[in-house]
Amino acid sequence: MAVVSANSLEFHVQRLPATAGAARPDRPVVVFLHGLVVDNLSSFYCPLAVPVARSGHEAVLYDLRGHGRTERPASGYDSRTAVRDLFALLGALDLGHRPVHLVGNSYGGTLAVHAALARPDLVAGLTLLEPPLGGAWVENMVDTLSAAALSLEDSPVPAELLTLRLRKAAHLTAIADDLLNRTTLIDDIAAGRTFTPADYARLRCSVLVVCGEHSELVPGARELVRHAPDGALRILPDLGHDVLKESSGALREAVLAHLDATAATAAAAAVAAGPRAGALVP
Template identity: 70%
Template sequence: MADIHANATRFHVHRLSGDGTGAAVVFLHGLVVDNLSSFYCTLALPTAQAGHDVVLYDQRGHGRTERPPTGYDAATAVRDLTALLAALDLDERPVHLIGNSYGGTLALHTALARPDLVAGLILIEAPLSGPWIENMLDTLSVAALDLEGSQVPQELASIGARKAARLTATADALLNRTTLIDDIAASRPFTPADFARVRCPVLAVCGEHSELVPGARELARHAPHCTVRVLPGLGHDVLQGGTGELRRAVLDRLAEAARRQPEAVTV
């Protein structure tokens, strides 16, 4: 693990090296209580063991990365990622982005803003439509009110629940002392025209009972190289609840990509 400075921010980064025969893969985690650790055993380690070079990082304000008071909009997240790729010397050839939940949204934003840097997308339960994002904002706003001035982190720490205490304190700091909620609320939703501009291969994975299936299918209707895979019996818990099947889908997609020489995508 290492601290990397990019886009005027200190990022906590973990790299796992493959055997040089695979692709370069970057994982993007979800919002608030999530961090790079959610990928480590589920997907990242198996991906590296399959020969791919893996990058995990705590996004701005999350995990062990620096928490600036501002800059939680999608455009800044894209700049964070592109600056991080440059700092890691990974900006000379396209990389594969794997995003879970809101991390998938950011992966798609990156493919639209910098298609030259993205060889392929794997979007796991990614919110792509306006209504779901509005519901998420409502949930975050309620959580912010509940956490403001709360003694829950201290109470959790006092009974030895250190991880839960740390995650709760991080959530409080992000929701009540940064512009995260306002920045997400101000974001423009994706349009069919946006989806049509995605030229790299996309695999969108959703749980059967997830509210996000319609958004994934809308993406597939417009993006020329998008496949939707729906995992039976699951909701928004695909990463944890469907790890085995998800892992096979991810490794199959990356193996297919590694068999062909990645080329920069131009528009």
């Protein structure tokens, strides 16, 4: 575990070097972006991050602002600030000389698209797992988060969980209460803009979207793939919004194949461009 200062915040970071013998310094660094509220970097660790490191990519996982063990300020939960957090963190990790491939789960996928649009020179590829992309999702999520905030306000549940020695559940519940009732997270999500076909058309990197067959997010994924210059959609059968937890084998194969393809493209582009200097702080 490491604590890294970036964008005036302390971030909890896990950094997995590429496995010895498989390391390829020309491959993009793979950065994982998790979902909202009760999610954190640990959801990626065994299903994807370790296999990615074993395949020769360096992997970076971190708890988003306010989540997990990262510092929890009262504000700054909008997508623009999240993108600044991401690239400031990579700069603090001295990764400014390497392209990155972003793997985002759920809301982390939305942030990954924002990052690729903001810094197309730095994002070499996107892998989006069940990304919420449409405007209807924002309305539904705000309603869900608002209801959860009301249920957690002054709730005895965290104390009761501790009494039952369910420390992990108590900790996650306390984090959710803090995020929903004592930060601007819900308001920031509500104020966020949704993507347009023109946004997707501006994506310069390769994009793989993975959704469960029964997920309500499939239409939004099809819209992205329809307009992105280099987009592909993989549908995993018999699943909903749970591909990261319930389909590790098929998901791992799809992600590793996409990473290999992205790495080859990035290497060819680097040779064509020649030596160049760059910084990761917008």
